[in-house]
Amino acid sequence: MRIGEAAAAAALTPRAVRYYEQQGLLEARRTPSGHREYGLSDIRRLRTLRELLEAGLTIADVRSFAHVLDPAPAEGAAAVPPADGAPESCEVRDVSLRRLADLEDRIDALTQLRDRLAAGIADRFGEAFDPAP
Amino acid sequence: MRIGEAAAAAALTPRAVRYYEQQGLLEARRTPSGHREYGLSDIRRLRTLRELLEAGLTIADVRSFAHVLDPAPAEGAAAVPPADGAPESCEVRDVSLRRLADLEDRIDALTQLRDRLAAGIADRFGEAFDPAP
DNA sequence: CTTGAACTTGACGTGGGCGTCAAGTTCTAC
DNA sequence: GTAGAACTTGACGCCCACGTCAAGTTCAAG
Numbered sequence A, B: 001m002r003i004g005e006a007a008a009a010a011a012l013t014p015r016a017v018r019y020y021e022q023q024g025l026l027e028a029r030r031t032p033s034g035h036r037e038y039g040l041s042d043i044r045r046l047r048t049l050r051e052l053l054e055a056g057l058t059i060a061d062v063r064s065f066a067h068v069l070d071p072a073p074a075e076g077a078a079a080v081p082p083a084d085g086a087p088e089s090c091e092v093r094d095v096s097l098r099r100l101a102d103l104e105d106r107i108d109a110l111t112q113l114r115d116r117l118a119a120g121i122a123d124r125f126g127e128a129f130d131p132a133p
Numbered sequence C: 001c002t003t004g005a006a007c008t009t010g011a012c013g014t015g016g017g018c019g020t021c022a023a024g025t026t027c028t029a030c
Numbered sequence D: 001g002t003a004g005a006a007c008t009t010g011a012c013g014c015c016c017a018c019g020t021c022a023a024g025t026t027c028a029a030g
Helices: A005-011 A013-021 A040-054 A060-062 A087-125 B005-010 B012-022 B040-054 B058-069 B086-127
Strands: none
Touching: A005 A040, A013 A040, A013 A060, A040 A060, A040 B005, A040 B086, A060 A087, A060 B086, A087 B040, A087 B058, A087 B086, B005 B040, B012 B040, B040 B058
């Protein structure tokens, strides 16, 4: 499957897909002639990227989450080659935790707005709203 | 309180505050000489705006939520003057509901990412993480 | 083999959210 | 009154996430 079809399948444009690749959010196999080739896993990835960007994340945000979007390299193999002592691992961990905290702050802010919006709607148009189950 | 102090109190710049006003997110009283005057409620408003924009909303998003950010005009007075029949009220309601749905989609996307990120961290660095209480 | 659609890289254009400089006015302190 | 900080509007600049055009290559159909 080439870029046009893949982009359509993920509700994107070829331009956006190439841009994501250029930004390191994606890698694509190439045919001998140079055309990009995509599979089903790529489409899932593209859809995830679209959702996250539509949700307000930046390319840089998503890039910093990239390792989480990968299929997670099975439990058997060593997740991180123990070639390094610990500092790099710790730093990655710390960055990940900060990112997680940022994300939770964002979710909290949006959730508070959601509640205020729902309350405002209820005030103006009646109380008949499900308080989000 | 003028714009410099107000901006600082909301962790913004005067430039951003003027821009928000120009975009219709805010109104400011003026001194006879033309300087903008702000009060505590304005600062709360500015802080809310900053949080929402940092959370990834656009100016247009926030503008469409503007009526919810207002102090909600007391229960006593008619919320919406019944001068109109219903169509305008219905449209406002529908737009609000669509916005609410959009917001919930965003929250869902971010929450799913949060879960994946937390799972990824747990996989790589150990299981000792609180699953967000 | 030809034609047209789809693909390639490269470069320029665009809108949003400001930063920043410009030129002038007003406030505050001495 | 006068210096300097803070304010005003206006205009240009910048980065991001692409859109869009350009010029050339490759693929699929007839």
